[in-house]
Amino acid sequence: xxxxxxxxxxPGDPTIWNGRVDGTTPDLFRWHQVVSMIDLxxxxxxxxxxVLLGFCCDEGVRRNLGRIGAKRGPEALRKVLAGLPxxxxxSVRLLDAGDVICEGEFLEECQASLTIAVxxxxxxxxxxxxxxxxxxxxxxxFLGIQQATGQSVGIINLDAHLDxxxxxxxxxxxxxxxYQIAEYCEGKEIDFKYxxxxxxxxxxxxxxxxxxxxxxxxxxxxxxxxxxxxxKIIDEIIAFGRSVDSVYLTVDLDVFSAAYAPGxxxxxxxGIVPDINFDLLFSTILELPNLxxxxxxxLNPAFDIDNRTAKxxxxxxxxxxxx
Numbered sequence: 001x002x003x004x005x006x007x008x009x010x011p012g013d014p015t016i017w018n019g020r021v022d023g024t025t026p027d028l029f030r031w032h033q034v035v036s037m038i039d040l041x042x043x044x045x046x047x048x049x050x051v052l053l054g055f056c057c058d059e060g061v062r063r064n065l066g067r068i069g070a071k072r073g074p075e076a077l078r079k080v081l082a083g084l085p086x087x088x089x090x091s092v093r094l095l096d097a098g099d100v101i102c103e104g105e106f107l108e109e110c111q112a113s114l115t116i117a118v119x120x121x122x123x124x125x126x127x128x129x130x131x132x133x134x135x136x137x138x139x140x141x142f143l144g145i146q147q148a149t150g151q152s153v154g155i156i157n158l159d160a161h162l163d164x165x166x167x168x169x170x171x172x173x174x175x176x177x178x179y180q181i182a183e184y185c186e187g188k189e190i191d192f193k194y195x196x197x198x199x200x201x202x203x204x205x206x207x208x209x210x211x212x213x214x215x216x217x218x219x220x221x222x223x224x225x226x227x228x229x230x231x232k233i234i235d236e237i238i239a240f241g242r243s244v245d246s247v248y249l250t251v252d253l254d255v256f257s258a259a260y261a262p263g264x265x266x267x268x269x270x271g272i273v274p275d276i277n278f279d280l281l282f283s284t285i286l287e288l289p290n291l292x293x294x295x296x297x298x299l300n301p302a303f304d305i306d307n308r309t310a311k312x313x314x315x316x317x318x319x320x321x322x323x
Contacts, residue, residue: 061298118130
């Protein structure tokens with residue numbers, strides 16, 4: 001990592017990873033027994049490793065007038081992940097690279113650090129799994145992938161919102177990520193490839209839909225995620241994956257119904273229900289051979305109930321490691 005950005009980075013903390021111990025043989029292990037801490041400032045091979053990296057930030061949510069608290073999301077999610085049983089192959093390495101932390105209002109500085117961190121993980125052979133934090137994670141995450149690979153990157157966004165709003169007084173927030181990515185792609189003369197799933201009319205203005213259509217964004221509304229349409233959506237996901245070199249999956253947890261995900265910055269009372277149709281859709285994304293990186297965003301522990309949202313996010317990441 002660039003020394004100018006080290007102020008925003010903290011290496012992995014082993015004290016977070018603890019929990020129940022059922023035994024010391026591999027078939028009894030839980031995640032806290034197999035995870036290893038790393039420092040991204042060190043040169044190391046990350047080949048074959050899933051690398052967790054927290055994005056402790058909700059400055060973008062604050063700027064977007066959302067409910068702050070997502071800065072504590074990575075810590076809350078790690079506590080749930082610690083107790084998950086190990087079902088992934090013994091050859092898989094699970095590493096915790098620590099956190100990129102936003103201090104005060106310095107969002108852009110924090111985002112620059114995140115871009116460098118993602119870039120280094122990928123260049124070192126790892127698969128980044130980012131733990132948010134607000135959805136201002138999207139733009140720097142995308143930049144890290146694109147700069148590390150030099151290839152086309154398609155983003156699949158599971159979200160109630162398009163997050164394609166223009167900047168406000170030249171500054172980004174949790175709702176501007178895809179606008180910033182579109183502007184970046186235009187400046188670099190590369191394709192802007194964006195597939196949004198779970199979008200709600202009630203959560204987006206007509207102007208946002210108009211801008212998204214002008215940029216050829218593929219949109220599936222939450223009302224389309226039913227048995228009669230799921231096959232068509234799966235076909236579109238597969239075709240989308242084939243149209244780009246790398247796929248980046250971002251999951252804004254407010255895409256789910258508030259009954260399952262109350263602990264988010266902007267709850268959706270009629271969001272996705274994580275049922276068999278969603279499992280088919282999610283599995284299709286995970287099985288894309290060029291899936292390069294994943295994040296979950298907008299986990300806000302201050303509003304969670306019985307850790308429902310954190311457990312839902314943990315279930316998604318449990319599935320990531322299975323694939």
